[in-house]
Amino acid sequence: MTVSNTVTSATSDQEAGQRRPARSDRSFARPVLPPLLPASDLAAAVTAFHSAGSAARRWDVESAFRWDEAEADRLTEGQRSAVRFITLIEDHLPGYFDLYERAFPLNSDVDLETFIHNRELYHFTVRWAQEEDSHARALFRYQVAAGIAEPEELRRELAAEGRKKFDLPLDHAVSLFAYALVQEKATQLYYQQLRTVAGDPVLADVLTRLARDESRHFAFMADVVERYLRREGDAVVEPIREVIATFRMPLADTIRGYWRWALRIREVAHYDHTDAYAHLIRVVNRAVNARSDRVNELVTFIDACRTAPVPA
Ligand SMILES: [Fe+2]
Numbered sequence: 001m002t003v004s005n006t007v008t009s010a011t012s013d014q015e016a017g018q019r020r021p022a023r024s025d026r027s028f029a030r031p032v033l034p035p036l037l038p039a040s041d042l043a044a045a046v047t048a049f050h051s052a053g054s055a056a057r058r059w060d061v062e063s064a065f066r067w068d069e070a071e072a073d074r075l076t077e078g079q080r081s082a083v084r085f086i087t088l089i090e091d092h093l094p095g096y097f098d099l100y101e102r103a104f105p106l107n108s109d110v111d112l113e114t115f116i117h118n119r120e121l122y123h124f125t126v127r128w129a130q131e132e133d134s135h136a137r138a139l140f141r142y143q144v145a146a147g148i149a150e151p152e153e154l155r156r157e158l159a160a161e162g163r164k165k166f167d168l169p170l171d172h173a174v175s176l177f178a179y180a181l182v183q184e185k186a187t188q189l190y191y192q193q194l195r196t197v198a199g200d201p202v203l204a205d206v207l208t209r210l211a212r213d214e215s216r217h218f219a220f221m222a223d224v225v226e227r228y229l230r231r232e233g234d235a236v237v238e239p240i241r242e243v244i245a246t247f248r249m250p251l252a253d254t255i256r257g258y259w260r261w262a263l264r265i266r267e268v269a270h271y272d273h274t275d276a277y278a279h280l281i282r283v284v285n286r287a288v289n290a291r292s293d294r295v296n297e298l299v300t301f302i303d304a305c306r307t308a309p310v311p312a
């Protein structure tokens with residue numbers, strides 16, 4: 001087992017909301033560092049997640065949309081660019097799944113108790129992965145049906161990014177969950193915004209389905225982080241703070257021209273990942289009855305890193 005015990009504390013630069021420049025110059029704890037929730041706690045969150053995504057609410061790429069009506073001419077150039085961007089992000093699923101497999105292994109690298117925890121989490125992870133894979137397939141299908149891309153060319157474009165390794169500069173289990181909480185909410189908000197301006201109703205329908213799924217993914221992560229705060233209190237404050245201090249959206253470090261592209265899609269539909277921070281603050285407030293000094297500092301820090309007011 002390769003475990004790094006070093007958790008870099010935030011610098012004054014990060015307190016000012018600036019980003020740490022490099023993330024690839026050290027390896028991160030894989031498997032992740034404790035604390036881990038008791039398996040029974042995690043099981044309750046997993047059951048709630050599966051209940052929220054019951055059979056009546058599921059959809060599939062083949063039958064949920066009128067693909068023959070998809071029409072890229074109804075989209076602005078910026079909207080087409082946004083579709084290409086989110087397809088790349090969703091299509092990186094094997095990389096995200098690989099991170100979870102390294103972070104929460106199901107083999108002899110971990111002791112029995114950790115395995116029990118990881119096995120429980122896997123009941124979430126495989127379902128989540130299946131849903132994210134559907135997002136990738138739906139966006140691929142849309143691009144082809146609408147005439148944005150040719151399948152062969154698109155496969156190659158996605159593969160060029162997809163083969164790059166994905167990792168996060170986070171060592172603790174709770175950090176990975178808090179990261180996913182922010183990322184899922186940010187994605188949900190962007191899909192909702194893009195849907196309101198999308199010129200093609202087929203794309204709007206796709207984004208509606210995707211946003212609902214992201215909302216359930218967020219709800220699972222919020223449930224888990226809340227349970228951590230209730231159980232562990234101050235002990236998980238620093239690992240959560242670390243998430244905000246280092247936050248970047250997935251693939252920000254690997255997609256060529258990411259920041260230029262990200263700025264462009266922001267012009268198409270309002271997008272600011274720090275909008276999601278307000279939702280993390282709500283989770284902290286729900287979990288903690290009487291805030292300790294450390295929790296107070298955490299909330300102040302998260303709030304200071306936001307660049308926009310709470311969305312209505
Ligand atoms: Fe997704």
Ligand SMILES: [Fe+2]
Nearest residue numbers: 184213214217
């Ligand atoms: Fe998601």
